[in-house]
Amino acid sequence: MIFECERLIVRKLILSDLNSFHKMQSNPKVMQFADGEVQSLSAHKKEILELINKYDIVDNNFWIYAIERKKDSRFVGTLALVKDGKEDEIGYRFLEEYWNKGYGFEICKATISYCRKIGLKKIVGYVVDENKASAKILERLNFKIVKKFISNDIKLPETKYELKL
Template structure:
């Protein structure tokens, strides 16, 4: 495995490693976000260019502010970028959420569950007591992952005239 990627690894699981976003991730990040199916339930809009993805990465301040954030996910065996997963603190809601997004060709392989469980270990080690997850009510794949993670239903809510579900998990 490439030494630099190993040095920058934040979380390592059986098949994956997670690291901070880097400029090298801009093109695959941009490409992933062009896929309408990937973006369907995110509430986000795709980047307009690779330059916009680079600017997002360069201005991403969660690592400095909170010592965690969303992380790029790579396959250990090939070092291929497959998406992102990680924790995000919302000042507005005063809570930490888990979020993930993967390239379609990597769906249904357990990567979202595996990377999210790695993030839960990170959360526990860093004193985070509660993590929430939100999913569009029609996003059955994400809801299934969230339930596999052992998270429990919290409530329904509406945002931008869309119905969403929130789950949570508590760590001792």
């Protein structure tokens, strides 16, 4: 376990997460504000194995963790933490059936506490402007808007948020 909050646990991905990971990553609604690409199960197996292998790399700065529900140990999503010392970034993604349950707010709040505990000075989050729910979460947690732009990858208006810890 990396950290926990009221209803959720953040832990390292394991290969048995593959089917749920694939379900999440191949849902066009989940991916619409990411890269929008839906891939095969074999591509997601390769991706999850690469993410798992990164845990053992000493200078790794790109961490993707599993988010699991405490009450039944179900995989509900992923948490990204990019720690490069310049722009430490957080991001999260949930299976669609776990949307609108307050998990996004809960995991962001707990991630802020975790980032303070490990000594980060500020964190950033990038939100596609159409993703009103994620923007609302960051604003509720006192992130400030620092930049508006069109994303290079999906060509949509996006906002960069920052929170000083």
